[in-house]
Amino acid sequence: MTGRADLRLGISDVAPVVSCGTFSARAVVGEHLPVTATVFREGHDAVAANVVWTAPGEDDATAPFVRMAKLPPEPDRWLATVVPDREGRWSYCVEAWSDPLATWRHAVEVKVEAGQGPEELANDLEEGARLLDRVAEVADEEWRGRVTAAAAALRDTSQELTVRIAPALAAGLQRYLHEHPVRELVTRSPRYEVWVDRREALYGSWYEFFPRSEGPVVGGQPTHGTFATAADRLPAVAEMGFDVVYLPPIHPIGTVNRKGPNSREFPGGNPHEIGPDDVGSPWAIGSAEGGHDAVHPQLGTMEDFRAFVDRTRELGMEVALDFALQAAPDHPWVQAHPEWFTTKPDGTIAYAENPPKKYQDIYPVNFDNDPEGIYAECRRVLQVWIDAGVKIFRVDNPHTKPLNFWHWIIWDVKQSHPDVLFLAEAFTRPAMMHQLARIGFTQSYTYFTWRTERGELEEYGRELATNSHYMRPNFFVNTPDILHESLQFGGPPMFKIRAVLASMMSPTWGVYSGFELFEHVAVKPGSEEYLDSEKYRLRPRDWDAAEASGRSLAPYLRRLNEVRRAHPALQQLRTLHFHAVDNPNLLCFSKTDPGSQDAVLVVVNLSSHNTQIGTTSLDLPALGLDWHERFGVTDELTGAHYDWGQFNYLELDPYREPAHVFAVSFPRQVQFPPPVS
Template sequence: MTAPIAIENVRPEINCGRYPAKTIEGQDFYVSAEIFKSGHDLVYAVLKYRKKGKRRWNIIPMDSNPNDIFTAKFKTDGIGFYEYTIEAWKDSYGSLLKDIQSWYNAGENVEEDLKVIMEIIRYSYNNSRGDDKKFLRSSINEFKKLNVDKKIEMLKDQNFSAIVKKYQKKPEKTGYCKNLWLISDPVYGGYASWYELFPRSLGNDGRSGTLRDLINHLGYVKSMNFNVIYLTPIHPIGITNRRGKNGSRTASPGDPGSPWAIGNSSGGHYSINPELGTMDDFEDLVKSAEKLGIKIAMDIAFQCSPDHPYVHDHPEWFYHRLDGSIRYAENPPKKYYDIYPLNFEIKNKKALWNEMRNIIIYWINHGIRIFRIDNPHTKPLDFWEWLLNEIKSRYPDVVFLAEAFTKENLMFELSKRGFTMSYTYFTWRVTPEEITSYFSELNSEPLNYFFRPMLFTNTPDILGKDLWKGRNEFIIRAVLASTLSPLWGIYSGFELCENDHLGDTEEYLNSEKYEIKHRDFDSPGNIKDIISKLNIIREENPALKTHGNIYFCETTNNSILAYARYSQDFKNIVLVILNMDTDNVQSGYVRVPLGTLKINNYIYDAVDVLNNNKYKWNGEYNYVRLIPGKRQAHIMVIKC
């Protein structure tokens, strides 16, 4: 089929339309394309979108911009899957109006041409309805009374021309060659502040903490203004080959083992470790957290201890050695004797895949809407595409975080296949140059259409070497994580600046993965107040709630990092400026790109909402002086 109008370079379009783009419920979703035809006639284009399963399209006129670029935006009316596409046709009204204006300016008689354009208007009137019809009827009657100048002025009126174009004929109508997909996630799929903890570490007097203890601890987490609590695995823990302190091969009596070695005689993935409590306790936790505006995120690790019921009931689900024994988990040079990995590519994989889906659904039915998936990059891509589509089609309010520290292409592919958000290399991006390069990439097209970065300052597995420097570095990393992405989180103890490390490794000394911790949550030197303030700043500034909107600013000092975050309408602009040197005062000039950020005033206020100061700034270059221990960073809200 021939296409008289070219519709090209439609954005976003992920892998030629194979995968959906992502948006958040309530946020504007922008679509653009290059649309043009031969000759001098103008083109009229519309964006069409609808929710999956609906027959009727919502239609939005696209704005014409220089270089044949057309743009439009819409907000999804709920969560779930959508499709969108573009149609275009010759703009008879706009083309003739352009010619009339040109002829009239050249002194030509345009009376006959005005009669022709009136026929277009009458056609639109005859096909219009409701208020549009009333408006056109009144306008036609008024048009007859006007002189040529006023007639042309009326024809150019934006509201009038929009209604005429809405109902005019559609010669040379051309549709884009495909419908594209979009997934609209709930807000917590794109904007959230996470706090990770081990429930067993919340007990007193040396005993294991319980889910009831966690209910009592909710107020502490809420005081720092986090809105998601991420639980490490809460299932029964294996006995066989249980790992001891600091991950040693041999456990001592009383060692609790790693929660990621799932399953014993008490049950597996459907069960709660009896030491933590009961299902009633769990459901009370979910409800109690919800009352405080906190969602519970659950860790899902599709792996088993040697004591898991699956080992007895479904030995065919595991990898086997030549001697018939089940193979332990391996990540050379390490072997994990307390864990058996599942084999997702067995001959009869359907039963295993269905069981993994049923685990997710089971916990959904007990109130969970956020899942953190452990090591998804070690399972087949087609499994994830199937599983995530199965869940999202039934439960569109469920979101998934991919804990995938792997090569970039695989990390990005997992997001395309359905993961809502993903871990990143943030931990290992430390210098201003590294941060600028990495986050410029993550905020660029097409990544920003489908990859949502989750920035954890630390994890039970990773204590970044930069944090060994102490409290000032903890502040730097908290400011970075909370302002570089709308998704950020900390692992418990970060607010206390815990940084004892195992030798020269990124592992924690006396890792909480293998023992119960008892913390003084009011210990001196903590940064709880700073973290609380960061989360308040995030909540109050729309610029920090979206992804893909960052501009790294020039500075005259290589130790100072500066970047601007801005809302889609540029009504909210946040400028983050950090001294990346934890020991020395650093000063210099920061360039604020007034034109790029649409700041129209030469003199404007820079309100430091982190330190409660206000500055009067002039033009693009402004001076800053940052003092470790006193003022490590500015977070400026620009008022103009």
């Protein structure tokens, strides 16, 4: 025989569980985490369940009693919500048990309703009294007397039946018994882990820019920026409401086979053939000036970088740094450890390719060659930047490295630095993206960039919400590599549309600089690469002139981030819920926060060229309301107020305002449905 013989009662389909418990589920500090299970037993006696929710470093003796409640419409599905209050490795299990007090109460109520008298109920009354005796033995002083009195009343044959049972069935005592039950046949599920990160693992607004492009323009020519000049950009980023400043690699850049503007290749790779403006790709890491543990000398020194990090913190933000495990041909690794790379039959080292793209300036690391040495070096490099104040790493192309490497290094780091976060930049097949999330990545890039129609946005949003117990999305509207055709041809309204979708649908979103200036020209038709890509050249921007002339989206981005900060509902993923609209060019969704009773309702015109009209058919129970109820909404973008119900007329002109972001005002106290699939 196989299986567990100790499962006296039935427990199945416990959630959240990742890969049958092989990996930890995820949550953040203060998040309302739903725990569900199917619990059942033989016969008709009552069954109940609770969650044993154990904090890091503690045992079950200190775990609070968290009773589960039935979760309609499934008769055997149970739910409890737990809220972690600190980072670290939490654990939980579900306990199912026979509930003799509930069985007794049901039996007595049914028999009394059927007209049975005290003689017929004699055994039932004594059974109830004995159960209360058991409760009284462990009750606190405040309740012991009431429990004992209720037991005595059940045994008092001088009183009428209703008088005898009334104390035991009183609402106050029943609430106490609900929290202090008699538990029999206690059966435990396996124990499952939940890794709890700091809040920024779930919620944040990212802004990506290249420090080297923040130098002054002298005589019409850009000059290489430094950490000091880049720090001058930080107040404007903070003013837009961003939390995370993401920097591409800041290391020395290789000179061999360096790429020029618009990815031009230089035959022979002779450094003397490279022009003064040809700064190369930051992802071609390493030269004679150093490797992954060094700072590009034109940016400054390590002390200058630390000062940049400190300035970012002063402004209420933090730095995320690119962690790209690849090397330029002149990286010190290539000379010291040629075995770390793949050697072709002709004796040359293989460069990176993604046909038709060729990256002769980058050598991929072969993790099957000397894994012990490579692992140790990668861990050492991470520690260098953690010591410099970096707590977030955006990992470049993790899907091209072994899964077991990422599982090892992420959790090795978290043992000593639990607040360090890892973002997977893996635009690849779904199976790999999901597995990277399961094994430990804190956040994931997503397919959002390529989801533009209502049906695919709804489908993808539901998928992410359903898998939110291990996969957290980061919706970037653009990246240095990705200028989607919707932005190339959609005009300024499309920039607003994509910003609203990213910032409202996902608790974490990101913007690559230049988005606020409506940069939209591709290097060639059909390409998603920018013309004059910043990956290969300095690209200074006149931010002040753009904002002074009104040709900047910065005020709009600032307002979106203000709304996100003001509404806890927008900082959630699990509660994302889509509502029906009779126009396929209109998308409607809501988010709720159970802790604050906050709700936001968003409607977006997906067409950037035409006004769209339609009528909503809102799922009001998803907002905690009955179908007939009315409620108030206030547009956080325009300040307009409306009285809404289930059906509401909409008209959105993309050139005026392509979206409504409604704060919901409820007519009464509501209870949102649990965020479970």
